[in-house]
Amino acid sequence: MNLDNIRIALRGLKANRLRTGLTMLGILIGVAAVILLVAVGNGISALVQHQIETLGANAVYVLPERNRNAGGTSHTGTFSHRIQLTAADVKALSNPANTPDVVAVAPTRGVSVTASYAGATYALQNFVGAPPIFGVIRNASVVSGRFYDDQDESDHAKVAVIGQTAAKNLFGEGVDPVGTHVNFNGVKMLIIGLLEKKGSNGFQDQDDVAIAPLSTVEDNLTGITGSYFSIAVQAASQQATTAVQAEVVSTLRRSHGLRPADAPDFIIFNQASLLQTGKTAATVFTLLLAVVAAISLLVGGIGVMNIMLVTVTERTREIGIRKALGARRSDILGQFLVESVLVSMLGGLLGVIFGVGGAQLHLGAMRPIVEPSSIVLAFGVSALVGIFFGAYPANRAAALTPIEALRHE
Numbered sequence: 001m002n003l004d005n006i007r008i009a010l011r012g013l014k015a016n017r018l019r020t021g022l023t024m025l026g027i028l029i030g031v032a033a034v035i036l037l038v039a040v041g042n043g044i045s046a047l048v049q050h051q052i053e054t055l056g057a058n059a060v061y062v063l064p065e066r067n068r069n070a071g072g073t074s075h076t077g078t079f080s081h082r083i084q085l086t087a088a089d090v091k092a093l094s095n096p097a098n099t100p101d102v103v104a105v106a107p108t109r110g111v112s113v114t115a116s117y118a119g120a121t122y123a124l125q126n127f128v129g130a131p132p133i134f135g136v137i138r139n140a141s142v143v144s145g146r147f148y149d150d151q152d153e154s155d156h157a158k159v160a161v162i163g164q165t166a167a168k169n170l171f172g173e174g175v176d177p178v179g180t181h182v183n184f185n186g187v188k189m190l191i192i193g194l195l196e197k198k199g200s201n202g203f204q205d206q207d208d209v210a211i212a213p214l215s216t217v218e219d220n221l222t223g224i225t226g227s228y229f230s231i232a233v234q235a236a237s238q239q240a241t242t243a244v245q246a247e248v249v250s251t252l253r254r255s256h257g258l259r260p261a262d263a264p265d266f267i268i269f270n271q272a273s274l275l276q277t278g279k280t281a282a283t284v285f286t287l288l289l290a291v292v293a294a295i296s297l298l299v300g301g302i303g304v305m306n307i308m309l310v311t312v313t314e315r316t317r318e319i320g321i322r323k324a325l326g327a328r329r330s331d332i333l334g335q336f337l338v339e340s341v342l343v344s345m346l347g348g349l350l351g352v353i354f355g356v357g358g359a360q361l362h363l364g365a366m367r368p369i370v371e372p373s374s375i376v377l378a379f380g381v382s383a384l385v386g387i388f389f390g391a392y393p394a395n396r397a398a399a400l401t402p403i404e405a406l407r408h409e
Contacts (some may be wrong), residue, residue, distance in 0.1 A: 006342075008335050013342065016362025023307045024347035030297030031351025032358065034378040037293045039368035041286025047366050048058040055248075058235040059137050060244050060270040062089075062252065064227070075344035084227035085266065092255045093233060099247040101240040102233055110229035111221045115170055115185045122169040125208040127184060129217025130232070135161075137234040140211065145178035145193035153213045157219070160184070161193035163207035184210065187220045213258065241270045290374075295351055297378070300347070301385035308340050308393035333398040340390025341383060385389050 013020045064085050085107070092098055094105045109129040115122050134140070135147045140161070148159050160182070162170075167177045177191045189212060198206035218224050235244040245268060252266055312319075319332055352375055359368040 002314065006338055010342070013339065018024055019307060019310075020343060023303055024350065026303040027297070027344050027347025027385065028300075028302030028351040028354060030293065030300040030385075031348045031378040032355035033293035033296045033373050034185060034290065034381075035213070035352065035355030035370065036358045036368070037289035038286060038378070039355075039370045041060055041289045042371055045286060046369060054344075058238050058244075059139075060233040060235060060242050060248055060268065062231040062233065062248060063229075063267045065265050065267055066239060068348035085231050086226060086228070089252060089255050090228070090231060092251050093231065093248060095181050095251075098251040098254075099233075099244065101244045101247060103236050104133045104137055104234040105143055106131050106137055106232045107214065107228040108134060108230050109217050109222050109225075111185075111217065112307040113210070113221070115166065115210070116183045117170045117295075119186065120170055122166065124166050124210055126210075126222075127217075128209065128211045128229075129214045130211060130236050131214050132235075134211070137232045141196040142193040143196050144176050145191070147193050148213055153215055155217045156219050157213060158187065158189045158216055159192045160189045160210050160212040161195055162191050163195045163205075163209040164197045165205050165207035165247065166210055167194055182385050184212075185221060189216070205264050205367060216303045235270075245270050294381075296379060297385065301389040304340055304386060305389035305393060307343075309392050311339070312393045312397040312399055313338060315397075320403075323401070329398045333394050336394035336397050339389065340394065341386035344382045344386025344390075345379075348379045351382065 056327065062085060087107075090105055090107045093102065096102075107130070111127050111129070113124055113127040115124055128134075131153055132147065132149050142161060145161070147161055151157075152159055162177055162182075167175070170182065171177050172179070176194060178194055180191050181188050183189075184192055193205070195209070195211075233244060233248055235241045248268060249264065253262075253264065256265055258264065269342065322332065354377070356375070358369055359370045361368070
């Protein structure tokens with residue numbers, strides 16, 4: 001590549017501005033798509049990880065299996081039994097001899113409630129009764145007021161903390177509900193805390209919730225039924241989460257009297273496994289987006305080849321004249337190769353600008369995260385596209401003999 005080739009290439013591009021612009025547009029779209037879609041994939045990955053982490057610090061959750069078949073038969077067919085998580089299960093899980101890596105256990109009760117305040121009514125997605133330690137396990141921080149404590153639990157205090165979606169629907173946008181009284185199924189409770197926003201976890205809105213002391217909920221809403229909705233368990237560390245899950249499974253199998261061949265009659269999941277699953281799924285999704293974007297870059301490269309073939313055909317006589325005046329094969333090859341590379345690189349540069357600029361737009365809770373390596377890769381590939389797809393037209397031009405080129409009409 002020499003200055004002469006660059007000068008001639010720029011003159012050729014300038015002579016066909018519209019065609020050059022449209023060719024660059026194909027590369028621009030491809031490069032911008034690579035950067036933007038990879039950024040969206042990274043943003044989704046970060047959002048998924050954040051949402052899973054909001055489930056709690058090193059948390060393991062146990063739920064009873066629903067509609068479990070007991071495996072036996074009667075004269076009328078298959079029968080089933082009701083699966084329960086009981087106080088005996090909580091006691092077994094709280095025993096360090098059974099679960100040495102567990103630092104906290106919190107049984108919960110759930111109830112469907114309709115909240116009412118000053119004439120406004122709203123059906124919450126979740127109303128949870130749980131001991132105060134549940135707030136630590138769930139990582140439930142408050143942005144206003146406080147979370148209820150052991151004294152509130154002991155006093156059976158009619159207090160609750162509320163999520164931001166529930167607060168918005170009851171009190172309006174931007175209103176601090178702390179200090180107000182809300183009726184939950186006719187039971188008046190004092191709102192003492194507004195929970196920090198968590199967003200959706202993929203299954204439900206984690207902010208459409210109210211949490212109250214377990215004793216209060218049992219006294220006023222559910223009664224002591226002998227069965228809990230779930231049991232939340234906190235591991236000593238994130239590294240111990242897998243060990244805790246194994247300890248919980250072993251303990252509950254003994255507590256429920258299950259034989260080795262019996263399937264577990266409870267469902268268990270932990271934050272760490274969900275986080276790993278989420279990371280894997282997000283990585284696959286990001287790669288898929290990158291492949292889609294790469295295809296658009298490939299299409300742009302085909303456009304470059306197409307235009308360069310047209311350019312070679314249009315300038316055949318020019319090639320003949322240059323060769324007749326002593327231009328070598330390498331001069332002609334370099335001229336058209338430089339032209340295709342310049343088109344691709346200019347398109348790639350504009351694509352980087354548009355891709356990075358587009359990634360600054362926020363899509364709801366998702367924030368695209370630009371990967372520096374995707375910028376380098378996309379721009380580098382745009383240059384390679386110019387070389388790869390410009391090589392054939394350039395070689396075709398260089399292979400023309402002076403007589404053949406001069407005869408071309």
